[in-house]
Structure formats: structure tokens, C-alpha cells
Amino acid sequence: MNDIRIGVYVCSCGTNIAKMVDVELVKTTVEKLPNVAMVRNYKYMCSNPGQEMIIQDIKDNDLNRIVVAACSPNMHERTFRAALRSAGLNQYLFEMANIREQCSWVHEDRIEATEKAIDLIIGSVKRVALHEALESMEVDMNPNILVIGGGIAGLTAALELAEAGNKVHLVEKQNKLGGNISRVDLTAPYLYSARDLLTERITKVNENPLIDLHLNSKVSDLKGFLGNFTATIDKQNGKPGKESAQTVVDIGNVAVCTGYKEFDASRITHYGYGKLPNVITSFELEKMIRNGQVVTKEGKIPQYVAIIHCVGSRNQEFHAYCSRVCCMTALKYVHEIKSMNPKSYVSDIYIDMHAFGKGHEDFYRRSSEVKTLFLMYEKSDRPVIHRAEPKDDCEMLIEVNEILSGELIEIPADLVVLMVGMEASDDSNEIARLTNISQDKDGWFIESHPKLEPVATTTDGIFIAGACVAPKDIPDSVAQARAAAARILSKVSKGKIEVDAVYSEVNEEICSGCRLCNSLCPFSAIEFLEEEQRSHIISALCKACGVCVAACPSSAINGRQFTDRQLIAQIDGLFNHMEALDV
């Protein structure tokens, strides 16, 4: 019974593996290894017949360890683990040898690739012999949810979650809901009223008894793990110096919808923002439009209005990325200015016109038809704004090296609108630290997979949506908010969560309380028990990254399924194939 009987399955992956690896030779070589009870080749191990073969062999041949030599474990580890489970074998008595991505796909010499495939399999065979049966844990899921941020994404997520019957704590740092959209008049490209969009959302939120609204508040602490977080919410009393009131809430999941802030235009000094009174930002123009008139500081209707794109965006000096919404917003201004001041001339100074969204090209075409002067400038050659002479009959002159005509064009302007881009909000670092999520170099939150997991993060139970992830327009933010809500609802509906059995644990018999590991965990999973003077890992928070395992100088921390002995056996197998094969 205690004999180790390993079944090894060598996949051809159609021809993906077989064209570069001699799978027959692999089979006959691996068969000679100690503890290997049987080896099979098959065209597609991941197919149903492939999995069935493993299940049948486990039952018929008393196999108690399985190695599949195929693709990356990222691709099919779950598939084969499931096969082991159906055969009644513990799913962790399994190891994958990656002979596709790390072998057949990257080599050009069939003999060497075959040797490498054999070495990889020997490593896996030696490792799997030391694998232990592990049991995953189940913990209860708290159905309550924390939504941070009361902009369009946060409002939408909160509503979606509450309308499904869950308690939601919605935390907004300002004294009102709506976020940046509440500063906007119309929306592009259909010119719907932003106010109408928001009013509908806000009214529903206010009326929903399941949503606890925390205005003027911020989350000051978040502890725990998926299914069981505890958040501390600090409410500012409005008057500085006054103590804030704290509320502590238990939740199971968090949706981070903290949005963006606009680029500070004064950082680009030669646009003269802050010095030239009639150079304004897009948000200042929105304010004028909402107040019903677009006028210069002097109260005059501007005859010439110039709109400059990509202020702070698409530029290595400030932000290399595109802020995505400004092009269409600029076109929206063309329409709004023209309808308020029909006699105004509007020029639009841009790098590229990004009109990628639904209805955007059409909107661009319609904007061209209202006699707008479009001027294209080179990314590295920004327009220059001068104060005009009295004879010029305008307040400012803008010099543009216009690409399409190849000429230096000087255009008049009484009002210049700078299309300021989006950047990560001021508190994004603090939010990232609180919720244990990562940020990219620009401060945007990082999703756990850019294509397949756009709203999940590497911390289970923390989801991100809207413009805190990257610049986004309203439909994309709303779609992400609903996606995050759907992800949370699918977790809540299960009631319980299974925690992977692969995590690190502290052997209390050995831990001496040196505290070396305490500040290393990127997931804040390590706590120090003062009374016992021991470090302790909260297994549900642990992502099995292994940082603490490597750092524990007394080997008191053990990475389950990644023990030193297992890894050394694997390395040994990789490099000592002669010894392993006894030749």
C-alpha cells in the first residue's frame, strides 16, 4: 500500500509537442525510472478520453501519483487535478511537467528538446514522489459588500449588489455622490445629460434600504481575507480638528471604484495655464456650460475658441498613455460652444483623433460638418500660445506646426481649452496599500489578468472597476462595475469559499519568533502572536508566493506542495538524469 506507484502521461498535443520531442523515446526512457509504474503516450491528454485514461489507470493499476507531461500547469493543472479527484485520488498527488511552452515551442533541435523533456519529467517524477495528500479548507462567505467610491462605477456596483439582496456599505470621501461626472454637462457622443444619468443612479441608491451610505468618509483600515474582511470607516465631521466618527463593518468582498483626478495643467508651463486668464481646463469649461454661458474672464463672448488635446497625455514627460475620453469630449465642446455662441469659430488642435468607440466616428464626422478647423500637431512639437498684439483683434495667438499641410499655422484665440488627461487619484497609493492590490508605474490598479480577469485583482475578494484601473469612459466604467458586481455575486451565492490547500504555514515547534518574516508578506497574511511570541500565517490570505518560506532562516515556514525537499528532489532530477536512470 505504501509503495509509490507513479503513472506518467506524455502528451503529444497534436503535433505541438510531438513535432519537436520524440515522445516514444521519452516513454521508453521514463519507464526505466524507479517508482514509475506505467507510462503512456496520447495525442491530447486534456481531452475527455485522455482524462478518462488517467482515471481508469488509477483504478486498474493502483496508481497513487500522477505526472502529466504536457503544457503549462496554468493551462491544465485544474483539468488533471479534477481527473484525480474523480478517480478518488487526492488532487495534490499530481505534478505537471511543462514540455510544451518550456520545451517543444522554444527549441529547434529535436534531440536536445527530447533530452530536455526527459529531464523535466525526471524532475517531476522525483518531486511527485514526495507530494502529500492535502485537504482544502472551506470558510463562510459574509454576503455584505464594501464599495469604495461613489462615482458612476461605485454607484452602479452598489445598486447591482443591493438589488440582488445584499447589504452594501458605500463609502464616498466627498459630501455628495456622483464623482467626476457630476462636474460634466453633456456626454459624448449622444449628448445625453450627465445629470440625468447620475440623478437616476443617486436616487435609487438613496432609496435602497440595503445600501448604507457613508459620505465624507474614508476607509482607514481593512483586515481579513476573502469572505471575512473587517473595514473601519472614518467619517469626517466636516470641521477640521473635530474628531472623526468610526464605524466598523464586516464584509466579504470589496469593490474599489475610486476613479481618477484630472491632470494639473499648470505642470505644462508654456501653455500658460494659471497665468493667461483665458487659458482654461476642460473641467472649467464644463462649469461654464453648466452655468449657461461660455465667456472669457472679461465676460465677453469669445470669437475664437481653441481646444488643445492631449494635455498631460501621450507624452513621455507626463503620462505616456492616452486618456481615452478627451477626443470625444473635445468634439462635444465643439457642439456645445457652437450651440451657445453660434458666431464663435472653434479650432481643434489634436495629435490623433481617437474615435474608437461605438458612435464615435459618426460623431467625429458630424463635428467636422459644423465648420470646425482641425489642426494636427506632432506629439513632440506642442503648440505655443502667445499673448496677441492689440492690432490682432484677438487675445492670444497659437502657433501650430500643422502636420497635414506641413505649414506653421498661427491661429487666433480668445479662449483656449486644455483637454486635461486623467491620472491616478491622490489617494490611490493609500487605497492600494489598504486593500493589498498592486499599482502600475502610473498608479493605476493592476487587474489579475489584463484580458481575462479585468476586474479581479491578485487579492481574492478585492475587485476593481472604472477609471481607477485605467482611463475609461462612462460605458466602460459602468460595464466594469456591473462585471465586478457579477463576480462578487457569484462568490456570495456560493455561501462558502474553498481555500486552496497550497499555502504556507508556520511550524510552531520550530518558530523562534525572530520576526524576520513579519513585514515581508505582500498579502499581509502574517501576524505576530504577542502572547505566544510566534508568527502565524492566515492561510486564507496566503497566496503561496513563497517569500516567507525562502526568508524563514530556521525553516519554520513550510510552503505546502513546495517544500524544500520537494523542490530539491525536482532539481536533483533535472540535473542528475544519469543517476536517476541508473546508467
Next chain:
Amino acid sequence: MTKPNSKINLAVYWGAACGGCCVSILDVHEQLFDIVAAANLVFWPIALDIKYDDVRAMPDGHIDVTLFNGAIRNSENEEMATLLRKKSKLLVAYGSCSHMGGIPGLANFSNKEEIFQRVYHDSESTINKDKIRPVPKFEVAEGILELPVFYDSVRLLKEVVNVDYFMPGCPPQTERLVEVFMAIVSGAELPPAGSVIGAGDKAQCEECERKKTENKQITKFYRPWEIEDDGETCFLEQGVICMGPATRSGCGHRCITGNGQCRGCYGPCSDTIDPGAKMMSAIAGLVDSKDPEEIEQILNDIPDPAGTFYRFSLPSSIIRRSLS
């Protein structure tokens, strides 16, 4: 193994060692009387004039316990290890050198040729005009003179013969020796063969009384004389590399009590395969910088990293020796 009240036969031998282990046995002071009351000392070259031939003449298993200190550096060490294994019921690797290679094991950063070149030719105090080197056999008028063969690598006792127990320390703490000895002579149940005895299971930090916090971010490494030690704060938190977190307790944390950092002579805790590698990866996690160049600069401040992390354990480590 032995009936209470009857005396056991005890032997002490040294391989590649400094003699400190033998002195640690003498350090039992007046308790030596308890030891000789319970044991016949049948072989102990540093203290008694008993010849190798006398040992060869003993029946197999005649010695109840041999405390073998020192590493295996040459053919004489190996020959005596093999002989004493045959003659002893219990063979104890006594002290860091026989346990892990110890200080002599640091010679594994060189090979035999490099060591001979240094010792017999290049060292500042050597005058050797005829370039004479020791050879295993040398003919003189009176016959053939023999010297032990000097090996390329230092090995551990357990690499040469089967070892029953390991007693760590440079040297082992005398109190631990008395405890172990008394346990053996009293017929107490002994731990499973292959165990480390006379030491704790946890690291030095378990006993160390210095204040330990989670604040162990290091921006500069110091040698002990470069800091003004307050006598209270964890050495690592002061930037001094203390091997304590990677080292078994049992010595009574004497170095630390004496305001010196732990140097690791008691060896790793039970689950550690390579204490030097363990401590290096622990230290790497403490460097307080995210800039690769700055990290390199900070790590460059570690004086003699190989000697710091592998001071007592090189031959027992995964790397074993430098490739020559």
C-alpha cells in the same frame, strides 16, 4: 545498552580539529569525577597515552560511546573514523567540525593544490628554497616514512561512516555534554538514531533576550565594531548579521549575551537543509531598497559573505565546495 551502576567505556577522538572540543570536555571541572565514576576513558589522545594499536586490539563494540570531534581532512582522520565506528556501540559526531565541517571546512573554498601552494610556498613566513612538499611516502636510510594523505575536500564524519548522534557547537556547551552523558549512563531512552542531541529545536531567538520587532529593514550592514551596540536591540535591527535566527539554541546564547552576534556554530534547525542559503535569502528580504544598484551596493557591504553565512557549515551545504 548498559546496566545502571556499571561503568561504560568512553572514547574521545579528534580529526581535523583545533582541540577546543577536547578542552570543552575538560571544562566539566569537578563533574569530571562524576564522569570517571561512570565511565572508563579507554581512548583520548589529547589526555591519555593510548596508542592506535591498542584501539585496533579492542574487540568490536568494546567502546560504548565515542565522541568524535573534528572533520575528515586526511586519510588518518578517515582511517580512525572507520576504526572507531567498528569499535563503538554509539558514535557521536561531537562539535561543529564533525557535524558540519566547521572552520576547517572553509578550506573547501580552495583545493589541495591551492592550499599546498599557499602553505608550503607563498605564505609570508615560509622559506622553502627546495620547494619541498609533504608526500605520503618517503624513503630514508632507515626505511619508509609515511604521512597521511591530504584530501582535496574536507568531509563530514557522516560522509565516511554511519553516525548515531550529532552534538553541535564550537565547541559544544559543556552543560549539554554533561546532560547527554548522564542520560546515556543512566540508561534513559535515547532519541532516534541520526538525531541532533544536546541542542534545542528552535533558533537562538527563542532564548535571546534582545528586543525583537518586525522592523528589520536594513539600509547598511555593519561589522560589530562599527556600531554602538545598545546591548538591547536585536543585532539584525542594528544592521549586524547575526546567524541566530538560522541557528539552533542550546549554547545558552553565550555570544549574544557577551554582546557578540551569533556566528552559527550550533548549526541549523531540524528542517533546514542549508543554513547558509537560508540566512542569505532571509537577509536578502531585509534590504530596504527597490533599486537594483542600491541593493547591490548594500549587499556589497557584507564582509566575507561566504565566511559569514557558511562559517561552520560549508561542507554540509548544498554547494559543498567551490568548483576547482
